Structure formats: C-alpha cells, structure tokens
Amino acid sequence: MTSASSPARKVLVVGPSWVGDMVMAQSLFKALKLRGACDIDVLAPGWSLPILERMPEVRRGVVMPLGHGEFGLGKRRALGKSLAGEGYDQAIVLPGSLKSAFVPFFAGIPQRTGFRGEMRYGLLNDLRPLDKTALPMTVQRFTALAAPAGMPLPEPFPMPGLVAQADNQPRLREKHGLPAEVPAVAFMPGAEYGPAKQWPIPHFAALARSLAEQGFQVWVLGSNKDREAGEAIAAGNPAVHNLAGLTALGDAVDLLAMSAAAVTNDSGLMHVAAALDVPLVAIYGSSSPEHTPPLSQRVSIQTLRLDCSPCFKRVCPLGHTRCLTDIAPERVLAALGELGLPCTAAGGTAQAIPLVRGA
Secondary structure, three states, rough: OOOOOOOOOOEEEEOOOOOOHHHHHHHHHHHHHOOOOOOEEEEOOOOHHHHHHHHOOOEEEOOOOOOOOOOOOOHHHHHHHHHHHHHOEEEEEOOOOOOOHHHHOOOOOOOOOOOOOOOOOOOOOOOOOOOOOOOOOHHHHHHHHHOOOOOOOOOOOOOOOOOOHHHHHHHHHHOOOOOOOEEEEEEEEOOOOHHHOOOOOOHHHHHHHHHHHOOOOEOOOOOOHHHHHHHHHHOOOOEEEEEOOOOOHHHHHHHHHHEEEEEEEEHHHHHHHHOOOOEEEEEHHHHHOOOOOOOOOOEEEOOOOOOOOOOOOOOOOOOOOHHHHHOOOOHHHHHHHOOOOOOOOOOOEEEHHOOOOOO
C-alpha cells in the first residue's frame, strides 16, 4: 500500500479492444485504487475514450494508433519511446497477444505485468500463469492483476460503475425528439460476434408493441450495423425511436443512464447498461453468462441451457438457433416486471402487461 506521504504510483494499463471488456476493466482500476494512491492511464483504441472519460478512476486515455489486429512494430516502438518520460512504475497488459506487450517494454516501464500469452517472455517481467478454473470470469482475470501474484481477489469484489455526463442528456433528448415525460426502455438488438448471440428481431418487435401499449417509449441503441434491425423493430410503432447508428458511444452511455430498463443480447452495450445499474434483461444464446455476465445486482439473465448450448459459435451449427428463438417475448416481459419496471398505464408492474403481437 502507498503511504499518505508517498507520491502516487503511476500505472499504464494496456486495455482490451472490445466495449464489454473495457467496461469490465474498470474493476481492475478500482482494485488498483483500493491498494493505494495511483494515477491510472489506459492505452486503448480511440473509440474507447468516451467510456474511459466516464470512469472516475482513470486519469487519461492514451490512444493506440493502430487498428485491431495490426502489428505495426515501428509504431509501437515509437509510442513506447514517447511514453518513456512519463515515469510509469508499472504496466498491466490485459490482452494476451504478443504485440500488446511491446509498448510498455519500449517505454522502459520497470514492472510489466500480465498473464502468459503469445511468447511474451522478456517483454513482460511479472509474467503469471492463468488458472482458468480459479478465475473463470474475464473480470476476475483482469482484477487479479491489481495485486501481487497469488493474492486473493478483493472482497467485496469491485463492480464497474460508469458515470454518465448529465449535461449531455438534455442535448440528446432535444436532438432526437425523446420526450422526457415518457419512461424509456432501451433495446440493444445487436451482437458483434454473430447471429447466434442475437435474439430474433420479431421478438424484440413484439415486446416493443407491448411496452408501447402501456405508455413506454423504446430506444433502439447500437451501431450503424444495427440500423436495419432497428427499423424492423420500429415498423408501425411510433413509440420506437431507432437511434442505432445515430449516436456516438458516449451518447449511448448517457442515453442508457436515462432508461427505466434495458433488454439486450450478450454485447458490449449490455456491460455498459450493467455498469450504469440500469435494470437489465440479458439474453444469452451461444455464449455463457458464467464467463462474461453483466456485473450488476439488478439483472435477469435469460438462457435456456439447452444440451447444445453454449456452443460459442457465430452461427448456429444446427441451423435452428432454438437457444434464442425459444425465449419467448412473454418471458422477457415477465422478467422486466420482476425487475420492477413500472406500468405507467395500469399503475402496476410489467408482469401485468399483456403481450401485443403483430398481425
């Protein structure tokens, strides 16, 4: 632990390349702070800066000037040399790749911590074995790197907790015509990994109709890849606002923070919603909540645990995707009610909301 009279340690974290993993990395940042005063900088893709800006534990984000999967040894050397004067005491490398360990090495950071990965001997000098049985969850693996090797995880376990930018929220309401007096349920129908993680769009649409009947508006959030799905959910339903592809990542965070609840696939935005403590229904198909669950106390995980799942495939190898299609909209509606979603029209909870199906 750092004493009150000692200067704060400076730590450079080489961050992950996915939205959900970056959110889960906040548990590591919190665990580092629990061990003593430290300044935390995060080397990360440029898209992740709005997420990092909403983490009070992070001093600043340092943009990695390379795309996902790009080796670029020369650029990594130049970046490392540019960081050499920062005086970092430790680097913690979260990705398991060889290339992710180069920048701290070239920066001359004295302690370079990470799990064994792609032949990183020498690049990392605090190299640790990964016991996947003892640390089954990604967030546990991240957080374990905050302490010396062999130390137990902190108790209570630090949960991610993003802080929305309140001054951005009125601007977003005005820009997108979102009435402040109508409670919103956010839908996140996308999943970057593939269709075996995506609840059927007709199910989302049926759920949206039921919510609209009871006086809710629905905000569809996601990237431009989810725009078509949002249009299908919104078809014939004026209560649905298809915002997919129209908002930056930071805007999506601030919109989720205003939502009364959210319904999502296993995706990056699922982890964002959980970190904002939004009541959340998380739907799992080909993936497993044992590995990357939403880290929140107010979550209902919907998974059927069929014999064929989780298969971790992008596309259902059996061609039926029953692990998702058999999760009926009624089941998700009931889960929203169990989370306490208020029924504005009837004065009850969503458990009493009838499902409104299409023609």
